[in-house]
Amino acid sequence: DAKTTQPPSMDCAEGRAANLPCNHSTISGNEYVYWYRQIHSQGPQYIIHGLKNNETNEMASLIITEDRKSSTLILPHATLRDTAVYYCIVHSGANNLFFGTGTRLTVIP
Amino acid sequence: GAVVSQHPSRVICKSGTSVKIECRSLDFQATTMFWYRQFPKKSLMLMATSNEGSKATYEQGVEKDKFLINHASLTLSTLTVTSAHPEDSSFYICSVLTSGGLYEQYFGPGTRLTVT
Numbered sequence A: 001d002a003k004t005t006q007p008p009s010m011d012c013a014e015g016r017a018a019n020l021p022c023n024h025s026t027i028s029g030n031e032y033v034y035w036y037r038q039i040h041s042q043g044p045q046y047i048i049h050g051l052k053n054n055e056t057n058e059m060a061s062l063i064i065t066e067d068r069k070s071s072t073l074i075l076p077h078a079t080l081r082d083t084a085v086y087y088c089i090v091h092s093g094a095n096n097l098f099f100g101t102g103t104r105l106t107v108i109p
Numbered sequence B: 001g002a003v004v005s006q007h008p009s010r011v012i013c014k015s016g017t018s019v020k021i022e023c024r025s026l027d028f029q030a031t032t033m034f035w036y037r038q039f040p041k042k043s044l045m046l047m048a049t050s051n052e053g054s055k056a057t058y059e060q061g062v063e064k065d066k067f068l069i070n071h072a073s074l075t076l077s078t079l080t081v082t083s084a085h086p087e088d089s090s091f092y093i094c095s096v097l098t099s100g101g102l103y104e105q106y107f108g109p110g111t112r113l114t115v116t
Helices: none
Strands: A009-013 A018-023 A032-038 A045-050 A061-064 A070-075 A084-091 A103-108 B004-007 B010-013 B019-025 B032-038 B045-051 B067-073 B076-081 B090-099 B103-107 B111-115
Touching: A009 A018, A018 A032, A018 A084, A018 A103, A032 A061, A045 A061, A045 A070, A045 B103, A070 A084, B004 B090, B010 B019, B019 B032, B019 B090, B019 B111, B032 B067, B032 B076, B045 B067, B076 B090
Parallel strands: A009 A103, B010 B111
Antiparallel strands: A018 A070, A032 A045, A032 A084, A061 A070, A084 A103, B004 B019, B019 B076, B032 B045, B032 B090, B067 B076, B090 B103, B090 B111
């Protein structure tokens, strides 16, 4: 699976949009972009995934560039409960997910 | 998505004893489950892939005789840490692989193991 690069940490004011970037310049044609998050001392939580089109669900939006080499996860109105480590993973098939170091998002009151 | 539970949520044991951790898929029949380990301030590291009815596949560096995995049914996989030592203290997390058109993983809440 392709490697991803994320900033180690970000802050966001409560109520504002949180935009988390991810670079995946070596992504291959059959790999999807997945986002998970892990709140302290809990298991990871699936957020969203996409192939090449932008996606939106009740939790977040995923914007994938046209060349698919990078993406952005958007939490439209961040709350204190969104403080977590966010993992961007590119993946295909039925094997395990490789978790990098992720981005530690801190939502500030 | 699938609902996954783990039991116990936290356990403290003495060095040299064995500890069993259960991972249950509550609403999905899981052919494949994964076991991860996470040390403080580190990311998740895959330990093994658990396949129902067959032997688990272990990652390099993970001792299969120390971390016994049993996936006897489509809803239950167990991880037994045998002869636990303080360095085995960690956060153990399982996940269920679903295959509803696209493979997705759903994770349990994790088990915090402390070996004294």
